[in-house]
């Protein structure tokens with residue numbers, strides 16, 4: 084059954100000034116009332132600045148760890164989209180406590196506020212990281228979670244997001260809260276964080292723009308499936324719009340698999356830099372210390388999202404990279420890098 088295009092709703096988007104959250108704001112602002120709760124720890128107020136003067140938009144600067152603030156933001160919400168989280172591999176190893184507290188206690192505050200307000204739907208932004216190092220790709224939603232030991236901090240993000248999923252499914256089962264979960268696979272595109280704490284694509288682009296080689300961790304043979312932001316947003320909207328999504332988990336991703344070596348070479352080529360700059364391989368220990376484990380392959384099985392939601396990623400990696408490179412070129416040049 085189709086809920087239909089979302090309109091006339093009051094929607095709380097936590098993390099709505101972040102990369103994915105701010106694109107969701109842009110897609111949902113017409114015809115709805117949007118409240119964003121964001122502490123701006125990695126988000127950017129400029130990404131929602133065009134909406135600040137609109138009557139149907141409200142920005143609240145605050146943390147999901149602040150229960151009172153969450154209750155205020157969630158008041159009378161019909162839908163909650165929970166995007167706020169501490170995200171980025173380097174943060175998992177440098178600030179595991181921040182990851183653990185925000186992604187579990189923060190999520191619990193938002194879920195409790197959803198229950199109090201009898202929301203029609205609570206959507207959790209989860210991640211392909213929950214599959215850990217399971218290399219039996221493509222990974223369907225029921226694939227096993229394969230993780231390393233707890234003294235490797237890298238796994239704490241995966242664990243907190245999996246706990247969030249368990250929490251939501253339990254709230255659905257025991258308290259009747261209508262929940263749905265999307266597992267995003269390596270999103271990329273304009274507005275993604277490009278600092279050392281950000282993601283691989285903006286970091287590579289930024290380095291090449293400053294005539295430095297992209298630094299490939301390990302041998303670069305590890306693979307990922309990168310999903311352009313419009314396909315991430317489309318998958319999220321389709322999940323919100325379909326009543327069959329309640330109680331379900333969906334992989335939202337693009338199943339085009341590339342090695343990180345291929346990714347670096349493609350970005351160099353698209354930036355006309357492949358003759359003068361070559362990717363440089365560096366050991367993981369230089370970035371993440373001695374105890375680090377990487378994920379060797381990651382490809383989504385999107386059969387379920389295709390069948391139930393009619394989801395189909397449309398943007399190829401090359402197309403998405405071109406658009407992303409153009410955006411970083413203009414933005415980073417405007418900021419003088």
Ligand SMILES: NC(=O)c1ccc[n+]([C@@H]2O[C@H](COP(=O)([O-])OP(=O)(O)OC[C@H]3O[C@@H](n4cnc5c(N)ncnc54)[C@H](O)[C@@H]3O)[C@@H](O)[C@H]2O)c1
Pocket residue numbers: 097098099100101102103104120121122123124125126127145146147148165166167168169170185189208209210211266267268269270271275276
């Ligand atoms: N980008 C990806 O590839 C990817 C992949 C899988 C899952 N996800 C999930 O999607 C969601 C959005 O990720 P993103 O890539 O847009 O990252 P992002 O860092 O750009 O967005 C997260 C937002 O949450 C905010 N935030 C962090 N801690 C907060 C707190 N305590 N209180 C309030 N706001 C807080 C940040 O300021 C930021 O605006 C996250 O839940 C992430 O786990 C992202």
